[in-house]
Amino acid sequence: MTDFKTLRALDPKSFMDAAQHMNAASDKQNTARGDYATQVAVPVEGGDIWSDDAQPDAVTVLNIMDLAFDTSSTLMASAAVTTTTLAIELHAAKGALDKVVSDAVDKGLEVHDDGKVVEGPKFTVPQSHGYNPYSGSIAGAVDLGAPLVEEYQGLVDLAVQRATDADDACSKLLQQIAYTDVPMATTAEPGLLATAQWVNDQAYQTYGQASQLLLQLQNQANTNLQKYKNAHENPVLGILKGLWEGLTGIWNAAMTIASLPVMGVEALCGSDSAKQWFSQLGDGLSKMNLGDLIDLDDLKNGRYGEFIGQNLWWLLPVGKLGDLGKAADAGAKGLADLGRGARQTLADVRATLHAGVGGRAPIPGKPWTGTGKTSQQLVDAGTAQGKGGVPRSVQEMDKHATGQRGSGDKFPPLKGGPAQKLETAQQQLGQIMTNPRTREVPIVGGKFKGGYYYIAPDGRGVAYDAAGNLQYFGEFTYPG
Amino acid sequence: MTARGTCRVTDLTAVGNTARGFDAASNDSDKALGKAEDSSNGARAGRLKSVGTISDLRLFWSAKFGSQGVDLHTIGDQLVGTANAYAHGDQAPVDEFKYVAPHYYGRMRPI
Secondary structure, rough: OOHHHHHHHOHHHHHHHHHHHHHHHHHHHHHHHHHHHHHHHHHHHHHHOOOOOOHHHHHHHHHHHHHHHHHHHHHHHHHHHHHHHHHHHHHHHHHHOOOOOOOHHHEEEEEOOOOEEOOOOOEEHHHOOOOOOOOOOOOEEEOOOHHHHHHHEEEEHHHHHHHHHHHHHHHHHHHHHOOOOOOOOOOOOOOOOHHHHHHHHHHHHHHHHHHHHHHHOOOOHHHHHHHHHHHOOOOOOOOOOOOEEEEEEHHHHHHHEEEHHHHOOHHHOOOHHHHHHHHHHHHHHOOOOHHHHHHHHHHOOOOOHHHHHHHEEEEHHHHOOHHHHHEEEEEEEEHHHHHHHHHHHHHHHHHHHOOOOOOOOOOOOOOOOOOOOHHHHHHHHOEOOOOOOOOOOOHHHHOOOOOOOOOOOOOOOOOOHHHHHHHHHHHHHHHHHHOOOOOOEEEOOEEEEEEEEEEOOEEEEEEEEOOOOEEEEOOOOOOO | OOOOOEEOOHOOOOHHHHOOOOOOOHHHHHHHHHHHHHHHHOOOOOOOOOHHHHHHHHHHHHHHHHHHHHHHHHHHHHHHHHHHHOOOOOOOOOOOOOOOOOOHHHHHHHO
């Protein structure tokens, strides 16, 4: 268990910093996983560059290493979330303790280095004064502290207990993460891929556990507070206001941020309603007195992106998985699934944030921010009939295909009969819309104001009006 | 040994060389975890046992990341080795990724 002296000297922010570094370790593994898949695993697995009896063994090894990246990333993320929980709980416990001590001293009590609360020196009213206003008696010793010693001792113990509970629980989970073996291989050892998959499931389960820990500890702290109330006749509780309870703000924040892929960056950071929402969020989180622990100043000063960037990685899983009832019903396997879900949401939100203002990378199957349509729907819009019953994509491609105009050669020539032309036009459209680096850029003026351009990295682009109707192809400057 | 197949030597060599470089990701992860340990040590945390656990975490994971880095580099070597075998016209290139069970001799054989 920890003690009074430790808690008084403690700097919880250091654990928040530690958690940020753990999260960086997680990110490096996660990024490496994606790069390894596209640059190593996919070329080898495809069989185009190498094919013989040995190649399947290499594929097995690469799959094991792919899982090792993911497992390591998930476990490092679990350690980061656990350490953040430790920082928040210690911050709450220390904040409460510091206020209790300060208040106790103001009331004339003394709090020793071992956490023992005692009465301070008694104020003695000289005989000559005759009347003691505190005791009502005529002269003698004035006992200011006695009725309060027990109450304050209870609060000191409560704060130390909270720190101890957090330390015990977080240390236990961190130990579990420390000792987890991650299967890795350079040869296709039989059965190892299945073991690696099993360990990967365990890692996601650990992530689920880590994400729920904050709520469990806060519930425990509230139970202990109730016991304190029951045990004391006149509990002094005002001191703890705002320091002991209040995860609601975190959940609200997490839930709203989780909707980012749908809302989009511009809607989140630029609109008046979003600004109002962020202001409310700042007020809510302020009540927890989290202060500079989670860079609340960024939120207060309208630097929403910086606040989210700093806290998203722990805020989202803690908010999403904080519902203890849901997790209890889910069981171990369900918890792992929830953990995967939270990680995916996190990845989606990050993809949205990283795309920046002026467009975003498409998330397969999800609608684009501007038009609210999926890539598939926008491609299908190309087959809508235009003048003379000619599909819109063919009609517009005809103006921009190579050889049709004096300049520009990014689009191929449009040749053949109607069917072949349609195939070529739709193929071009599909290539633009499904390129993971294609950007959505608002049309801010002209006939199609309110619509959007979709621009591929090679400059091929297509414009849609506000209703999602294809208007024209063109060659654009890629916004990056 | 394996039957001869097909190999685009230049491409597979390039992939192997790329694969070798991924050991940097392991080193970077280890460095980040080292910074986490430093931060935790700076918490003036006295009797808090989590500080010791974070040090353990760093210690064990340093070994894991080290091992990952070695394996990633080795896999790159093996891919390049396979490409080289094809480049040299070997009729039956060695399966660099084949698992070979450890051999036991005399008393070392498990019962």
